[in-house]
Amino acid sequence: VGAHYASQLFVGEYHDSNRINELAEKSTGISRIAVCRMDVDDLGKAFISGFERPHAAAAEDQYKYVTISRTASFSRQMSRFFKYYINSILARVTKDALAVTIVYSGGDDVFLVGAWDHILEAAMRIQEDFQTYTCHTLHLSAGILLKNAKYPIRRSASEAAELEAFAKSHDGKNAVTIFEASAQQTYPWQIFQDKVINEKQNLLERFFANQEDAERGKAFLYRLLDLLRNSEQRINLARFAYLLARLEPKKNNPSYAMYAEFSKQMYQWYRNPTDRQQLITAIYIYVYQTRMKGDTDRA
Structure with missing residues (x-):
């Protein structure tokens, strides 16, 4: 039917290996994997009232920028970060390529598995680039869990989600919970780094x-x-x-x-x-x- 009918489908597809044991072996020191769950904070609130100007005197000025086109563009740009730019963020070479695999990335959340120390680097890299991408108006919270390579990945994902939820309960969100779901192991990103x-x-x-x-x-x-x-x-x-x-x-x-x-x-x-x-x-x-x-x- 011709090339002009083709459409580019962006997919977060960065991967180092599809074998958990191979990812664990690429860790520095202890042979462990880490599971990372990340999610944008207050994204629903941003969609509902992100374009409003609450301090405007007139109603028409308050809702001047609340349009379908801006909301659609906002949604599209969020999806582009998690389905397209994330690949280049993780592939950015410093010393060695990151031993990380994207299980899922799209919409407003990320699910990563990889060598435990590489996951720490990947999470900090994604958070920093997302802040730049959104001009520091939006931020992420994350849960990072360490496990043996033989531990069921489905259970690891569920437990990492609990850590992510704990990070979101932190005052102001924009935080990471690492190792265990506790206030003692929860830090704002800047403090952690x-x-x-x-x-x-x-x-x-x-x-x-x-x-x-x-x-x-x-x-x-x-x-x-x-x-x-x-x-x-x-x-x-x-x-x-x-x-x-x-x-x-x-x-x-x-x-x-x-x-x-x-x-x-x-x-x-x-x-x-x-x-x-x-x-x-x-x-x-x-x-x-x-x-x-x-x-x-x-x-």
């Missing part, structure tokens, strides 16, 4: 990169984690400070400056409830990244 990843996890990576005994470092982290989880016991502050002091090298040691920065920050974060919880999440992520096969699930 700036405070958990870029600040606390980054400090852990820089400090332990200079430690020769990796196993001793892991044991130290597990003890710190236990004290952080049980911070309501007042004696644990002294135990926390003692553990940090045991790591102190001699002052003429080249690593002393790094230790001084690390111990000072860790002590300050322990004393602040918000920083303390962010540090717990950062330790989870760091431990998972540095886990080797055969390690037990102590975290």
Whole structure:
């Protein structure tokens, strides 16, 4: 019938592998997959009243831009992001291609499966690009769940949806719930990226990169984690400070400056409830990244 009858059908189809075990094997550290569910916040409200001008004096000015054509265009542009642009967002090469597979992407939500650390990167990348795409007028909430590759994907999807719903219950939404459905593991996106990843996890990576005994470092982290989880016991502050002091090298040691920065920050974060919880999440992520096969699930 001729090429002019053809129509382009956009589909979110980025995939690294269709085998769950292959995705898990591409993880850094612990061999786990992550399931991510993301959804646009308050999209229904945006469709109903997004084009209204409530402060306009006259009724005709208030509803001047409320037209079928604008609503249809809005719907079309939302669909285009999740069915078309998302492919290039995930395919954008930094160091390595993301070991992520789109199960579903369209309308206003996303369902991803992949290597757990790649899913974290993918979720932050999608959220950041969506903010730019919508000129920071709309935002996403997400739930990210870690599971063994043999865990039924259908159950993982259902549990990840529970985490996503928990993120949407956060004040202001625009948040991510990671690992478990709890307020302690729910963060606004900017806080998660700036405070958990870029600040606390980054400090852990820089400090332990200079430690020769990796196993001793892991044991130290597990003890710190236990004290952080049980911070309501007042004696644990002294135990926390003692553990940090045991790591102190001699002052003429080249690593002393790094230790001084690390111990000072860790002590300050322990004393602040918000920083303390962010540090717990950062330790989870760091431990998972540095886990080797055969390690037990102590975290």
